[in-house]
Amino acid sequence: MTTSTRRGPGRPSLTERRREDTRTEVSGAAARLFTERGYDATTVEDIAAASGMALRTFYRYFRAKEETIAPLFAAGIRDWVQRLAEADPDLGLVDALLAAYRGSVRHSRASAGIDDGQLRALLRMVESHGALRAVWLNVYRDTEDQLRPAIAARCGRDPDDLDVQLAAGTANTAVRIAMERWAAGEASARSADDAVARALKSVATGGLLAP
Amino acid sequence: MTTSTRRGPGRPSLTERRREDTRTEVSGAAARLFTERGYDATTVEDIAAASGMALRTFYRYFRAKEETIAPLFAAGIRDWVQRLAEADPDLGLVDALLAAYRGSVRHSRASAGIDDGQLRALLRMVESHGALRAVWLNVYRDTEDQLRPAIAARCGRDPDDLDVQLAAGTANTAVRIAMERWAAGEASARSADDAVARALKSVATGGLLAP
DNA sequence: TGCACATTTGACATAGAGTGCCAAAAGTAG
DNA sequence: CTACTTTTGGCACTCTATGTCAAATGTGCA
Numbered sequence: 001m002t003t004s005t006r007r008g009p010g011r012p013s014l015t016e017r018r019r020e021d022t023r024t025e026v027s028g029a030a031a032r033l034f035t036e037r038g039y040d041a042t043t044v045e046d047i048a049a050a051s052g053m054a055l056r057t058f059y060r061y062f063r064a065k066e067e068t069i070a071p072l073f074a075a076g077i078r079d080w081v082q083r084l085a086e087a088d089p090d091l092g093l094v095d096a097l098l099a100a101y102r103g104s105v106r107h108s109r110a111s112a113g114i115d116d117g118q119l120r121a122l123l124r125m126v127e128s129h130g131a132l133r134a135v136w137l138n139v140y141r142d143t144e145d146q147l148r149p150a151i152a153a154r155c156g157r158d159p160d161d162l163d164v165q166l167a168a169g170t171a172n173t174a175v176r177i178a179m180e181r182w183a184a185g186e187a188s189a190r191s192a193d194d195a196v197a198r199a200l201k202s203v204a205t206g207g208l209l210a211p
Numbered sequence: 212m213t214t215s216t217r218r219g220p221g222r223p224s225l226t227e228r229r230r231e232d233t234r235t236e237v238s239g240a241a242a243r244l245f246t247e248r249g250y251d252a253t254t255v256e257d258i259a260a261a262s263g264m265a266l267r268t269f270y271r272y273f274r275a276k277e278e279t280i281a282p283l284f285a286a287g288i289r290d291w292v293q294r295l296a297e298a299d300p301d302l303g304l305v306d307a308l309l310a311a312y313r314g315s316v317r318h319s320r321a322s323a324g325i326d327d328g329q330l331r332a333l334l335r336m337v338e339s340h341g342a343l344r345a346v347w348l349n350v351y352r353d354t355e356d357q358l359r360p361a362i363a364a365r366c367g368r369d370p371d372d373l374d375v376q377l378a379a380g381t382a383n384t385a386v387r388i389a390m391e392r393w394a395a396g397e398a399s400a401r402s403a404d405d406a407v408a409r410a411l412k413s414v415a416t417g418g419l420l421a422p
Numbered sequence: 423t424g425c426a427c428a429t430t431t432g433a434c435a436t437a438g439a440g441t442g443c444c445a446a447a448a449g450t451a452g
Numbered sequence: 453c454t455a456c457t458t459t460t461g462g463c464a465c466t467c468t469a470t471g472t473c474a475a476a477t478g479t480g481c482a
Binding site: 155176 | 275303305349373382409416417419421
């Protein structure tokens with residue numbers, strides 16, 4: 001099955017990239033339908049039709065209706081984690097987290113084909129729809145596990161170390177909360193970066209929990 | 212509809228308490244079935260039958276199949292939050308969180324009719340079943356919001372303050388991670404208290420994130 | 423006790439979610 | 453063009469979840 005196209009070592013194969021593209025397209029279509037006519041009023045058949053595929057095929061790309069929006073939520077975050085791994089090793093953990101985040105936001109969200117306005121609209125739906133909220137939380141829970149190896153490497157610790165896990169959890173939570181506040185706030189709010197930066201700095205000192 | 216029975220000001224009415232009891236019973240039956248024959252192999256009809264009620268009645272107590280286990284997860288946590296509100300105001304935030312947690316664990320889990328072994332078994336199922344994991348995360352996300360007023364009052368801040376929200380989020384995350392580690396670890400692990408205490412103390416100083 | 427009332431429960435019908443199965447279609451290698 | 457693999461679509465089916473309405477149950481009051 002190996003194509004003659006040259007591909008880097010970690011680079012995904014052609015078919016895998018096609019698959020990702022399809023997922024991204026379906027995500028966009030689903031998000032549009034959800035925000036236009038509501039989550040419940042949108043059936044999986046609608047999404048499949050809007051994506052030009054049969055119902056059965058839809059379920060070969062997504063396990064469930066809610067999961068269509070997961071790639072939209074995950075887009076920026078995945079990139080964040082990857083950039084953290086590649087960040088300057090001399091940087092402190094918080095600075096590295098922050099630098100990685102700043103670098104990722106613009107680049108990655110654009111490539112996922114979703115703008116800030118749409119993301120906000122989606123995040124506001126999340127509040128009221130249990131299934132969507134679950135996806136949102138799940139994406140962050142997954143991120144937590146992905147952050148661990150990166151943090152462990154940077155601090156010279158084991159990924160299973162409690163402190164590593166907690167650092168991943170708290171940094172992750174800070175970002176999530178910043179995003180939730182950004183989504184809930186008025187349109188006047190600046191890009192999410194600022195909120196994330198403030199939140200990360202706060203948890204780094206223990207914030208209100210500090211002795 | 213008011214009964215002649217005297218009831219305290221905040222005390223729930225008789226029918227409300229009956230309702231809670233029923234929910235607890237159904238939760239227990241569901242948890243038993245899930246761990247015995249697996250989550251997917253258990254239909255809602257099975258749960259309803261085991262609880263001695265019709266299918267339609269089940270859905271008047273729980274919105275969805277997964278939610279049957281939410282009360283089991285929430286039992287200890289709710290009590291934790293309440294005890295925090297009642298804790299000695301002179302205590303530091305972390306100490307108060309800790310004291311409240313210690314006080315709640317034994318008392319509350321017993322009243323929910325679930326022991327540590329069952330809770331562990333359930334938590335291990337959570338790893339592999341998206342729907343259950345969603346419930347687990349949701350319970351903690353709810354806790355986050357419930358913690359906020361209590362923390363705000365203790366620190367003399369607004370519940371919408373970013374630092375309050377972050378403190379709630381990080382403390383909450385610490386507890387969740389401690390519980391997850393406790394569930395994943397060997398049976399030899401001591402009660403969850405120790406794990407929670409260590410985790411809370413770590414995040415209070417910023418842990419690995421500390422500058 | 424018995425009657426009028428509200429609330430709870432159960433049975434039925436139905437739409438939508440999600441999956442197994444197999445055949446048609448499309449892409450690939452030779 | 454042919455043989456082969458992968459992807460897609462159609463069909464049937466189970467289960468989840470909800471609206472509707474009637475029967476059962478409980479409650480207040482005479």
